[in-house]
Amino acid sequence: MSLSAVEQCIFDLGNSGNMRKAYVAEPDAFLARYALDDEERALVRREDVAELFRRGLNPMLLMGFHMGLHGPASMGEYLKKMPTLASTLGTRE
Amino acid sequence: MSLSAVEQCIFDLGNSGNMRKAYVAEPDAFLARYALDDEERALVRREDVAELFRRGLNPMLLMGFHMGLHGPASMGEYLKKMPTLASTLGTRE
Amino acid sequence: MGAIVGGFMMPHDPTVFINPRKLDNGHLMDAYAEICRRIVELDATSAVIIGADHYILFTPKCLPQILICLGELNGPVDQLPGLPNRPIPHNPVLAERIFAHAQETGFDLAVARSLGVDHAIGAPAHLCLPEDGSVTAVAVYMASGVAPYLRLRRAYEFGAMVKSAVEAMDRDERVVILGSGGISHWVGTGEMGRTNPVFDRMVLDAIVAGDADALLGLTDEEILREGGNGAMEIRHFLGVMGQCPEGRAK
């Protein structure tokens, strides 16, 4: 899996207030704009930042995505979900 | 004059339907998003593609800007306004 | 081991597809089909396609000198008759290999994770590669449409770098390189519609003779004056010539 459609989607949601609004209003319609397979769509819908990180997405991107949706006060909650960087090293080629 | 704010503005209007809609609905409010001086704002408002080209803007960008606003049928009108590339060579350092 | 098995050049001017005056463009379509036939004949597995952004893909906030897409391709995003926007079978392994080799040899390639390409890459991808997806694409964009333009010599060096990247691959890969671009044409300027057969002949002669120096000796001002801003795309031809330095064209 290349994840690049997910990466574009998470980037857009993390960096654009308009995109975020569209997503929150109609998540399925919004996600249909991206070439996501069912599994990828589910990962975004349930905001599975841990699994997205394990699969290779940039943690700064994931942090921005989470903060964008839930505000800076959600940082603790976000970090509780996230694996360590060390745990992912050497697991990808 | 550096023109870079105009360049971003013309790029946005040429490439984004949403931006174009916002511009057509409320030109002044839209243009206020960019750091344009009065002269630059006037050049965009009166779609002075010839002068924008002479000042260094990319002709592909200007063509996209004009077609975006007036449709492909306006190509003849656009070209009638435009100076030749040859006439601009050597005029800038 | 990988090998470069061929190089091709072809135009991508949208007016070929829009064909506003309903001219007979059969000979052009035949030429695309002929390239496709020869690519199949060469048993190619992948095609590196070099195109130009026409200031619709990359924004004024980040204009690359050379960009390679490492992931999925689709397009062309600027839809044209006969060129539907659809996924383009791609080769991420080859793209990664070229990027890594570029880093090792002093090229600073910008990357796209995935890319909706414009007609510069969409046209050859749809018309010159077999429909069954058996020849997968790698998309490369050079700064040929938007200043600051890539230097001609750098385009040529890029071709040589691709050749050495492919030859260093440890898997069988038969690569063709496609230079997508026009000779003399003016895009969006007062001359639009004009061509310059004298300039075109000079460029074509240089290509047929394998005489890269004849093209590398041109200044940007000469190209702009004689061939128009569209002719800046001869960079893509130099990219092809750089990977077959001793090559003569048929």
Added chain:
Amino acid sequence: MGAIVGGFMMPHDPTVFINPRKLDNGHLMDAYAEICRRIVELDATSAVIIGADHYILFTPKCLPQILICLGELNGPVDQLPGLPNRPIPHNPVLAERIFAHAQETGFDLAVARSLGVDHAIGAPAHLCLPEDGSVTAVAVYMASGVAPYLRLRRAYEFGAMVKSAVEAMDRDERVVILGSGGISHWVGTGEMGRTNPVFDRMVLDAIVAGDADALLGLTDEEILREGGNGAMEIRHFLGVMGQCPEGRAK
């Protein structure tokens, strides 16, 4: 003639400015002010500031290895306490000179026509350059936050290239180069909040000793493991060290 008159390194971590636990950060603010004093003392006219995009400026469609902004600067666009988003006095002549020299010497720099910078460049621009605009900025972004990362050696070579570009200028220009970045820190991963004083000491010792090789010998995996993804920003320090190869720090 142009000259490099100094190099400085400083952090830009947003938590310094947000200061969530209301710690006393006076020593940090003093350090920025001290750098500013020394830049004024050196009679600098311009500052080349090297930062990292934190995946907010450049999109997955075009991620540059190295980017230089040729036009206006403003920022930081990610507003932080004490760092209002405002225009940053810039030096387009120096930026153009560096870009042209880069082309001549085999660097493929992506360009921005104008740029709203993030805190990586906004923090030093606001805190280390005098408020009267007498020291104008050139913004450079390296791929230190988003893979594929710029190679360490390339960052070092970039510094040397800037030095030769400045020295080839035919107008008086006294340039400082600022490497904006952190040592060990983790951004957005489970380790966030952690630092590694052993790694930090090693990096600082190398900088003080002018021992670029000690840093150039690190692998990305080592940096990520010992210093976190934030420590990939030591590239910016290597950019500074590359323009004063014999330099030792005070």
